[in-house]
Amino acid sequence: MDASLTSRLLAELLPPDLAAAVRQHLLHPSSPFQAYKRLAAEQAARLLSALQPLADWALRCVADNQGAAGLLVLLALLAALLVVVSWVHRFVLWWTRLALRVVFWAVVGAVGAWVWNRGVVESARDAVDIVARVVGYLAVLKTVWLAEYDRYEGQQNGGYGDGGRGRGRGR
The missing domain is CATH 1.20.5 (Single alpha-helices involved in coiled-coils or other helix-helix interfaces)
Known part of the structure; x- marks a missing residue:
């Protein structure tokens, strides 16, 4: 996004004092946010140049061994499926435990109210x-x-x- 579009969006979406603070503390070229952003972009570019040969080698291996690649994809899908099923299992157990606790404490409260009234x-x-x-x-x-x-x-x-x-x- 260019600077004029960003300034226009800030002026239209935010109150004037908040838009000025965003311009001063986040968008100004000498702000710490911009310095960290530039540093992160430089490190990402260095990391990409370091990982590019590894990615090329991996893609060549996959192209040379398509049968093994299909098997690996199938195994990866199976592993992902097992992870998701485990998450669903834990989620159902958590909600069941929560529901049973709510029912238990509701019964305790109802018995307490019954004893209090009678x-x-x-x-x-x-x-x-x-x-x-x-x-x-x-x-x-x-x-x-x-x-x-x-x-x-x-x-x-x-x-x-x-x-x-x-x-x-x-x-």
């Missing part, structure tokens, strides 16, 4: 009532499960009712 004795009575109902439900569930398990065992051991397995009817 009182300790009434809350204890309510908790005993709730636990008794849950235990009763689990006892009924256990009875049903054991009955179904016994019925299944009876079918496996004694056949399906009229003697023996595999007796076909129809078709």
Whole structure:
């Protein structure tokens, strides 16, 4: 970008005092920012001239061994895929852990508010009532499960009712 376009953009986008500060401290040729910018550009040019033969050699090797280059590209893609899958795995674990912590502390807060509103004795009575109902439900569930398990065992051991397995009817 030339200087006039930069000055015009600064004047249009920034307040006048901020535009003057940017011109003085960042865009002035003797500012430290410009000195560091020139130094970085010179070092990048030196680095580019030093790395140019290495890049030419690498490109010649790739051109000479196209089969190996394809295999290397495939391995690089596989490695990148594994890295991304690892990131996604860690991201999902982090969000799951965060969600479970939020739920845990929400339950702790709700129980605390419940005890605060009802009182300790009434809350204890309510908790005993709730636990008794849950235990009763689990006892009924256990009875049903054991009955179904016994019925299944009876079918496996004694056949399906009229003697023996595999007796076909129809078709």
